Amino acid sequence: MNQNQGDRYEQFLQRYSRHEQRLRLYVMALVPHREDVDDILQETSIALWRKFDEYQPEHPFLNWACRFAHFQVLSHQKKERTLKKHLCFSQTLIDTLAREQLEHQEMLVAQQGALENCLEALPAPDRQLIEMRYAGDVTVTDLAQQTNSPVKHLYRALERIRRQLADCVQFKLAAEGWL
Amino acid sequence: MNRPSTYDQLLQLFSALADGSITPEQFQRLSDLLENDPLARRSYLQLTYMHGTLPELVLRRGEEAAQQVVQGVERPKETPPSPRRRYRVSRILVAAAAACLLGVACFLWLVPPVQEARLVAATGEVELVSEAGTLTLAKIGQALEAGVILETKGDDSSATIELADATRLTLGANSRVRLPRSAATQARDGKRITVLDGHLHAQVALRPNSLPWLVETPDALIRVPGNSLKVFVADAVPTRVELDEGEAEVVRLADQETWTVGAGSYAWVDSRDPPGVHPLPLLITEPVAGWKSAASKVVFAPAAGAFLAVGQRGGMLVTPSNGANKQAFRWERTDPPFAISRNVQVFAGTNDRIQQTIRHLSSGKTIVVKSPVEGGWVRACALSPTGARLVTALSQPRPESVLLLWDTATGELLGRQSVSGEAVALDWSPDERYLAVGVLKNPSLLLDGQTLATVMPLGPRVNDERLVLFSPDSRRLAIQYQKQGIRVWQGEPLAMARTFYVSSGEVTALAFSPDGKLLAGGTSAAEVRIWDLETGLERHVIRGRSRVLDISFSADGQLLATVEAQSSGPGEILVKVWELRPR
Numbered sequence: 001m002n003q004n005q006g007d008r009y010e011q012f013l014q015r016y017s018r019h020e021q022r023l024r025l026y027v028m029a030l031v032p033h034r035e036d037v038d039d040i041l042q043e044t045s046i047a048l049w050r051k052f053d054e055y056q057p058e059h060p061f062l063n064w065a066c067r068f069a070h071f072q073v074l075s076h077q078k079k080e081r082t083l084k085k086h087l088c089f090s091q092t093l094i095d096t097l098a099r100e101q102l103e104h105q106e107m108l109v110a111q112q113g114a115l116e117n118c119l120e121a122l123p124a125p126d127r128q129l130i131e132m133r134y135a136g137d138v139t140v141t142d143l144a145q146q147t148n149s150p151v152k153h154l155y156r157a158l159e160r161i162r163r164q165l166a167d168c169v170q171f172k173l174a175a176e177g178w179l
Numbered sequence: 180m181n182r183p184s185t186y187d188q189l190l191q192l193f194s195a196l197a198d199g200s201i202t203p204e205q206f207q208r209l210s211d212l213l214e215n216d217p218l219a220r221r222s223y224l225q226l227t228y229m230h231g232t233l234p235e236l237v238l239r240r241g242e243e244a245a246q247q248v249v250q251g252v253e254r255p256k257e258t259p260p261s262p263r264r265r266y267r268v269s270r271i272l273v274a275a276a277a278a279c280l281l282g283v284a285c286f287l288w289l290v291p292p293v294q295e296a297r298l299v300a301a302t303g304e305v306e307l308v309s310e311a312g313t314l315t316l317a318k319i320g321q322a323l324e325a326g327v328i329l330e331t332k333g334d335d336s337s338a339t340i341e342l343a344d345a346t347r348l349t350l351g352a353n354s355r356v357r358l359p360r361s362a363a364t365q366a367r368d369g370k371r372i373t374v375l376d377g378h379l380h381a382q383v384a385l386r387p388n389s390l391p392w393l394v395e396t397p398d399a400l401i402r403v404p405g406n407s408l409k410v411f412v413a414d415a416v417p418t419r420v421e422l423d424e425g426e427a428e429v430v431r432l433a434d435q436e437t438w439t440v441g442a443g444s445y446a447w448v449d450s451r452d453p454p455g456v457h458p459l460p461l462l463i464t465e466p467v468a469g470w471k472s473a474a475s476k477v478v479f480a481p482a483a484g485a486f487l488a489v490g491q492r493g494g495m496l497v498t499p500s501n502g503a504n505k506q507a508f509r510w511e512r513t514d515p516p517f518a519i520s521r522n523v524q525v526f527a528g529t530n531d532r533i534q535q536t537i538r539h540l541s542s543g544k545t546i547v548v549k550s551p552v553e554g555g556w557v558r559a560c561a562l563s564p565t566g567a568r569l570v571t572a573l574s575q576p577r578p579e580s581v582l583l584l585w586d587t588a589t590g591e592l593l594g595r596q597s598v599s600g601e602a603v604a605l606d607w608s609p610d611e612r613y614l615a616v617g618v619l620k621n622p623s624l625l626l627d628g629q630t631l632a633t634v635m636p637l638g639p640r641v642n643d644e645r646l647v648l649f650s651p652d653s654r655r656l657a658i659q660y661q662k663q664g665i666r667v668w669q670g671e672p673l674a675m676a677r678t679f680y681v682s683s684g685e686v687t688a689l690a691f692s693p694d695g696k697l698l699a700g701g702t703s704a705a706e707v708r709i710w711d712l713e714t715g716l717e718r719h720v721i722r723g724r725s726r727v728l729d730i731s732f733s734a735d736g737q738l739l740a741t742v743e744a745q746s747s748g749p750g751e752i753l754v755k756v757w758e759l760r761p762r
Contacts, residue, residue, distance in 0.1 A: 014333070014684075014703065015333070017662065017685070018333065021235065024231060025227065025228050025231040025232070028227050028230070028231045029223070029224055029227040029228070032196055032201075032206070034199075057303065057304070058304075058316065060304075087201070087203060087206045089210055089213070090210065090214070092214065093210060093213055093214050096214075096220065097213070097220060097223075097224065100217070100220055100221070100224065101224055104221060104224060108224060108225065108228045111225060111228055111229065112228065112232050115229055115232055115233075115236065116236055119233075119236055119237075119240070130233065130237065131237045131240070131241065134233040134234045134236075134237040135234070135237050135238065135241060139198075139199060140198045140199070140200070155194070155195070155198055155200060158194060158197075158198060159190065159191060159194035162190065162193075162194055162197075162226070162229070162230075163190055165229060166190070166222075166225065166226060166229060169225070169229065170182070170225075174181075
């Protein structure tokens with residue numbers, strides 16, 4: 001890699017790093033299996049770098065990157081369907097979710113700010129459970145061992161807390177005029 | 180609240196999906212719900228984004244809580260404005276603009292809009308928010324109306340505006356300023372620029388008869404009679420004013436206290452008592468190394484009384500006292516990762532991704548060692564303080580790394596150790612008791628410096644830690660984390676003590692002062708920030724022109740050398756030596 005390429009790569013990395021989390025969320029909504037998300041992001045980043053010379057800086061990088069991610073999702077899911085390894089959404093649904101994500105982009109970003117406050121407002125035991133679940137991305141089975149609780153009980157508790165969080169976020173978004 | 184009638188079922192299915200307990204039948208039901216109902220899809224997207232954002236939020240909360248437990252209350256984190264804050268600010272602006280609309284309309288009816296400024300240069304995304312709240316992308320050459328808000332977006336963004344009186348304003352990355360309002364308003368209020376966020380560099384035109392410039396920030400009002408001024412504004416951090424020439428009068432809004440900042444000095448506008456005006460670090464030499472390199476290292480060589488910069492093609496000695504520099508070494512191309520022993524006797528580089536070249540700088544002896552691990556490539560290396568041993572971290576296709584320990588005198592392989600995740604940074608403590616390993620996708624590690632056995636993981640979470648560095652007294656360990664942070668561990672056993680943040684770019688280099696009291700962090704945004712480890716306060720900010728590759732203090736701690744990659748020039752390495760004047 002020569003110096004120009006090196007600088008170009010730095011520019012690419014800066015842009016990619018800045019949008020990586022949003023891109024991850026985009027892919028997560030299209031692909032139900034967590035391990036697939038990481039693989040697709042890896043493939044997407046390589047594809048983006050290969051095509052970076054065609055990127056026009058006056059256009060939003062995220063939207064450009066999402067198009068690649070969408071394509072990678074479809075290609076990945078095609079392989080998955082053949083292998084029947086993981087559950088997959090239909091191509092029609094993937095296309096629809098991909099389009100609607102970009103349409104709702106601003107609302108979904110605004111939601112992240114609301115979520116921070118809602119997490120703060122949870123009762124302490126609920127917040128602690130969420131922190132344990134999401135801190136190291138531990139499985140519910142591991143969590144059950146750590147907390148000495150039945151697995152089913154934890155599934156129910158997490159569903160209940162997610163509902164609380166979702167209600168709180170919904171309320172805040174509505175108050176801010178998003179819904 | 181505009182939810183699908185099947186929301187309960189959707190939430191139950193989503194929860195099963197998120198927790199990995201979903202059955203094929205449940206998955207089919209979820210797919211059917213989503214395919215048939217737009218409201219269900221919107222709720223599903225909201226739930227997915229919530230699920231995907233929680234790890235980051237929880238991690239951030241955990242870090243803050245840990246800091247408070249270990250350190251008590253400390254300086255808040257510098258972060259770019261959150262989406263929520265941006266949203267709120269934009270709403271407030273829109274509301275304010277709407278409230279003023281009638282007045283503005285009347286005003287504009289009396290006084291036609293004046294085109295006060297022109298955008299003359301820009302990189303990255305530059306947006307304009309009109310007084311009515313309309314958002315547009317700015318183009319070079321575009322005339323900018325009075326009162327407009329100009330915003331640069333992205334770590335590599337900037338914008339230069341020329342005003343009607345030839346004053347040039349340069350906006351740094353992720354910055355926002357409001358331009359002076361119309362000529363009629365100026366006559367009443369002066370030419371007032373409001374810095375809302377980020378970095379403004381004003382080259383003010385010297386026109387004795389013109390109105391004075393006023394730069395407004397959340398903390399201060401700065402009166403600029405005519406000179407070059409730099410203003411830095413960030414969330415939760417006091418305004419910083421720097422002057423290369425002339426002087427400016429600064430009024431602290433909180434108590435109207437006023438002081439003067441002169442040429443070659445800077446001031447924080449905060450509650451420190453008395454308000455401090457301090458000399459800027461002084462650039463004393465700036466030679467260009469005679470080689471191109473994507474990476475380079477710099478260390479202070481006490482025996483030579485000079486800084487030694489090394490890169491792919493050789494090494495150069497830079498003597499700060501007289502600015503002299505000379506080629507110290509020339510060698511066949513060696514690629515990063517590089518390592519230099521703390522006693523500046525041994526240098527290690529990499530060839531063909533699998534070989535390490537060890538050069539004994541005083542004797543000129545060279546030894547090449549080759550990885551015996553099939554399919555592995557060198558990601559990081561470190562030399563023991565005396566240069567007697569080299570440790571190499573090899574990445575492999577599978578998610579673990581192999582550490583190889585070499586004798587640098589004989590090239591003999593002394594040992595090997597596997598670590599989980601991708602090891603990308605290594606540093607030996609000066610007392611050789613420990614080896615710190617920065618790891619991607621797994622917690623970083625503290626290993627025994629002799630046996631490479633794991634002593635402890637450095638934190639329970641994954642932080643993509645790409646830089647690790649022990650202090651000269653081996654009591655502290657600095658680790659880059661989450662791109663913009665530097666976490667300092669200290670004590671026996673090591674515990675997390677304090678976290679420092681840079682405001683733009685990501686951390687690319689670390690250095691401790693020889694007395695261990697200062698920590699310096701270089702960034703991809705061409706800055707070096709230097710903090711006092713005892714008080715947590717920022718002591719200096721040095722601004723260069725491009726990405727900082729490495730930094731090093733001199734033996735007396737009075738000088739700091741930086742290595743920059745020249746992005747706009749011929750691609751050579753720029754070594755700068757700065758005098759850190761006492762504060």
